[in-house]
Amino acid sequence: MKVLVVYYSMYGHIHRMAEAIAEGAKEVSGAEVEMRRVPETLPEDVLTKMGALEPQKTFSHIPICTVNELASADAIIFGTPTRFGNMCGQMRQFLDATGQLWARGALVGKVGSVFTSSATQHGGQESTILSFHITLLHQGFVIVGLPYTFQGQTRIDEITGGSPYGASTIAGGQGERMPSDNELAAARFQGKHVATITSKLAR
Ligand SMILES: Cc1cc2nc3c(=O)[nH]c(=O)nc-3n(C[C@H](O)[C@H](O)[C@H](O)COP(=O)(O)O)c2cc1C
16 A cells, blocks of 8 residues: 655644655555655746745655556545645646546545644634635545544643645745644644555555
8 A cells, every 4th residue: 555645844833744744654564655845946046036945955855746647546645735725836736737637537536634724823724724625525545634632732831733635834934944743733633544554445
């Protein structure tokens, strides 16, 4: 059973969440878990102005995903930062290159799941995940979220991401907040949950 964690991260928040997703998925016996980044689309001078070059160096060792790799996975867990309440352009461009996979139904029946990050608490995490699901449904994915059996999502004693739609983190206006223990626990839970369901489907 192959689980791919495919993500884009500009400042490292989604990268950290992706690591936790992968940790959770690896807990399931028989799961072969790989992390992949989608290709960058912004020119270097723009990334420099956005202060992204240095943070991105810390996860530049993660291989870039190819579209064809998606076809060989049993489950794909996608991570994207919120951009105006939607997935980021880098992820959109990557997904828009999957037309050939769509044409031959290559992703039909795979398990798909989404996690996200936003600067502000109500800045569009749910809309980002739910609108991402539309693309997954067109490709025939079986969608898995983050059930309430992950009880950390009910917490109100601290600010936290995480909803039935998927794990998430709140990065802060300057990206100053890294994923909390509770948000990382949500990501691990989601990774394990996806891998568990995938192994049942594979059987
Ligand atoms: C063009 C742009 C649009 C953004 N739109 C939103 C938004 O709608 N809501 C929000 O809370 N944060 C927004 N953000 C902040 C990002 O979501 C935040 O930088 C990201 O979640 C950090 O994750 P990363 O370090 O993995 O890139 C936006 C950032 C950029 C650059």
